[in-house]
Structure formats: C-alpha cells, structure tokens
Amino acid sequence: MNLEKKLQALSDAFGVAGFEDEVREVLRDMVSPYVDTCEVDPLGNLTCSRGSGDAVMLDAHMDEVGFMVRWIEKEGYLRLTGLGGWDERILLAHRLTLKTRDGGKVHGVIGTTPPHILSEDERGKVVPLEDLFVDVGARSREEAEEIGVRIGDPATIHYPFQRIREGYVTGKAFDDRAGCLVAAEALRILAEEKLPYRLVVNFAACEEGGLRGARAAAFRVAPKLALAVEGTIGADMPGVPEAKQPVRLGKGPAITLADRSITVNPRLVRFLEKVAEENGIPYQYKLPAYGSTDAGAIHLERGGTLAGVVSVPCRYIHSPVSTLLLSDLEATIRLVVAFLRRAAELL
Numbered sequence: 001m002n003l004e005k006k007l008q009a010l011s012d013a014f015g016v017a018g019f020e021d022e023v024r025e026v027l028r029d030m031v032s033p034y035v036d037t038c039e040v041d042p043l044g045n046l047t048c049s050r051g052s053g054d055a056v057m058l059d060a061h062m063d064e065v066g067f068m069v070r071w072i073e074k075e076g077y078l079r080l081t082g083l084g085g086w087d088e089r090i091l092l093a094h095r096l097t098l099k100t101r102d103g104g105k106v107h108g109v110i111g112t113t114p115p116h117i118l119s120e121d122e123r124g125k126v127v128p129l130e131d132l133f134v135d136v137g138a139r140s141r142e143e144a145e146e147i148g149v150r151i152g153d154p155a156t157i158h159y160p161f162q163r164i165r166e167g168y169v170t171g172k173a174f175d176d177r178a179g180c181l182v183a184a185e186a187l188r189i190l191a192e193e194k195l196p197y198r199l200v201v202n203f204a205a206c207e208e209g210g211l212r213g214a215r216a217a218a219f220r221v222a223p224k225l226a227l228a229v230e231g232t233i234g235a236d237m238p239g240v241p242e243a244k245q246p247v248r249l250g251k252g253p254a255i256t257l258a259d260r261s262i263t264v265n266p267r268l269v270r271f272l273e274k275v276a277e278e279n280g281i282p283y284q285y286k287l288p289a290y291g292s293t294d295a296g297a298i299h300l301e302r303g304g305t306l307a308g309v310v311s312v313p314c315r316y317i318h319s320p321v322s323t324l325l326l327s328d329l330e331a332t333i334r335l336v337v338a339f340l341r342r343a344a345e346l347l
C-alpha cells in the first residue's frame, strides 16, 4: 500500500473520541509486523513497543471529532451532542454515519429547515448544535430503535477520502490520522535498525475529549522523552493575515514552540531544528500559541517529561474536509525518523 492509500484507510475508518475500535484495528494491522508488543489499555489507547531500555514515546491520537446521539424524538429525528470541538457554522446539511451498539452503521443526514419558510432574521443565524436534527429515515422513536439507533451512539460526518489533485488530498480525519500515519511509517522505516532505547508508539484515545488517553499512557509508559505528532492548523487561506496562520501548507513539518497546553523546552526545539537542517528537511514553526496537544498532558506526568510536538500541516481540521499535501506528510515522516535515529542524545 502506498502512502496515499494508507492515509485513505486511516481517514475513512470510524474513530470518534471514545469509540476508536475501528481505526485502532487498522493501525494494529499496519504496525504489528514492526513491534514486539501491542496492548490496548482500559481507555482504548493502542500502545506498541519495540526494544528495551529507557522509553522514548511517540504519540498520535486516533480519535476524530464527532457526535453522540443525545435524544431520539418521538417523530424519529435524532438530537446530537458534540464529542470534541466543533464549529457550529459548518454543521448543517451533511451526511452522517452512526455506529450502532452491534457495530453496524446507520446513515442519515443533518436536516435543514427550508429557507423558503425562514424569516430574514432566522436565515442569517447559526443553528446551535443543540438544535440540529438528524434524519435517519425513521418515522418514530420505535422505528429509529428498530434500525439499531440508541441514545449514546457515536456519529461522524463521513466524507470519503478523495484526491483533489496529484499530491493534494482531502478526508474527514487528517487530525490526527496524518500523525498516526507518520508514527506508523516511522516504525516501518526503522524496523531493521537497532535503537539504543525502547521505542513506544502510543496511538491515543480521546485527545479531542481533553488529552485523556495520552495522559494515562504517559503515566504507564513513563517515557524519558516524548514527541506528539499532529495534523495541525493550516490557515494559509484568504482572509487570514500571515501573523495569524499557525502553519502553512507546502512548508514542511511544523515544530511547536508553544501551544495552549505546553511551552516546549527550547533544548528539544533546537534539537529538532538541528536534525531537520542536517538532513535537508524543510520545516516551519507552528506559531504560538494555538490549540492543545497530547504533549501538554504527557509533559506533566511523572514529575515532568521532556516533550515536544511535530505536525503535518492540514487545512480545515475539525471539519469533514481536512486537506493536506502528501509532500508535507512525507517530510514529516523524514523528520520524525531522523529524530528517532538520534533521540538517545537527549536521554
């Protein structure tokens, strides 16, 4: 499978925060040939490990932003609550995929009130998530239940992966399946190389719920050094001044200086810069201080851990149409691999 196909498999897999089973199995299949152990903890983290000695941890979160069924109206419409941070402006009129208790999929649409019957005032307003309704074709609560829908079922806006043009692709969950793929590829590329430490890759659950999985995993793994790999806020787009663009597409991996969850130790930032420069890998800084990352949770565990973040620039994250350049993804893989080859210098 080439890189694009792997990203497709990962982005298309269902994996709403707290319901990561499907994407976890895709990742387990990808990495199990290259690791000694793969374990799933009670939170749903998939933690894979190879070698021995002090632990160096890579973390990428498996979960995507999604929804949970909050209520089923007696007319059969569903109401939602968010799992992760949504922008309410973008939620109307999408196709939704729900996962039922038996693991089946139910399809539906987020309905919209016909503009013809809206007042001028209503037309200009954002509909709050709480007021959205989902139409799964059920004419009653009983019928919704007959097709398997229950309160608490998770849902995602499902846009299948698509190549927009050669090297430029879109999918629903590049935050953070792009990061998952970087970590998986690093394991594959380094498979035959001996590393003087234990390499632990944690595919984290519930990042979008508040960095939850990574926190538990970091306590358990007790890494000496950690790197979170993200798909992050590409904002090189009309209407955004350069000073407010956290990262840009086509400029290579983004090294985080500080976000809302961590100020990265400058020793680690300098090391990442040096590794990139010595290997001729382009890089950019993620402008401070937007967003939070698993590194925020990891660096606070166990009396403090040296931790940083490297990200693949992605536009339109936390929407169903995230996009990225495969060349940025490849450069991020190169940087993470080069970092791991020399990581022992920081231990």
Ligand code: CO
Binding pocket: 061, 175, 176, 207, 230, 231
């Ligand atoms: Co993310």
